[in-house]
Amino acid sequence: MEGGKFVETFKKVSIYTIGSILVAVALNFFLIPANVFASGFTGFAQILAAITPISTGIYLFALNIPVALIGWLKIGKLFTLYSFLSVAITTVFLEVLPVISISEDILLNSVFGGVIIGIGAGVILKYGASTAGVDIIALILARYSDRPLGIYFFVINGLIVITAGFLFDWEKALYTLVTLYVSSRIIDSIHTRHVKLTAMIVTKKPDDLQIAIHEKLTRGITRIPAKGGYTKEDKEMLMIVITRYELYSLQNIIANVDDKAFTNIVETAGIYGMFRKDR
Helix, strand or coil: CCHHHHHHHHHHHHHHHHHHHHHHHHHHHHHHHHCCCCCHHHHHHHHHHHHCCCCHHHHHHHHHHHHHHHHHHHCCHHHHHHHHHHHHHHHHHHHHCCCCCCCCCHHHHHHHHHHHHHHHHHHHHHCCCCCCCHHHHHHHHHHCCCCCHHHHHHHHHHHHHHHHHHHCCHHHHHHHHHHHHHHHHHHHHHCCCCCEEEEEEEECCHHHHHHHHHHHCCCCCEEEEEECCCCCCEEEEEEEEEEHHHHHHHHHHHHHHCCCCEEEEEEECCCCCCCCCCC
């Protein structure tokens, strides 16, 4: 492995480890002692652990094995590998860290658990992976339908809230809603998963940059002639629409190919026409 790639991989794994530890801390110190549930497969793992003698970490790992296999085939090998790595690290720390009740106040547990798990999941998402589970399922379902990713997250998290209400009590279900809301807002502030972005890249190396982007991202690129207003130099602007999952990869590609390129990133309100939805 080249030195630059090794440093980049080490950086990513370090960030995933920190994010995964934060997720485990949020669960073992705040949510699990209060019987308040997180979103996605983590919430389902908590529910199963609450009604059986098997721990949350073991359930979380087991639930993600079939999802990782499907993601490997349908989404992308590197993305799935990093996502499953974050799950494995979370599982280890869920088993290593003790379950401690820091506060008896269920609202404090719900809010602080939501904040910490949101930070952990957010940094993992920002650096090109996910917490697996529901993320990968939603990406696959969205690929084969016209429904937005948010619909699938809403349905799955709704099932967690309803299940918590029936198994425990509806007050716990309402506090679970608090946690889901807080964690989602924190994640959105760090990394908005479902937003499409348009990147407009002004560069002197359009051919090299186009080749490099196509090697990493399966996205169409529109090339537009451009001229520097001050320098009068002939350049090109490459316009590409991506998901927030791909922003980190695009930034690295541009930095490696043309570190003097000018890039403008804007949120995209809507897309009409061809756009791959698998990432």
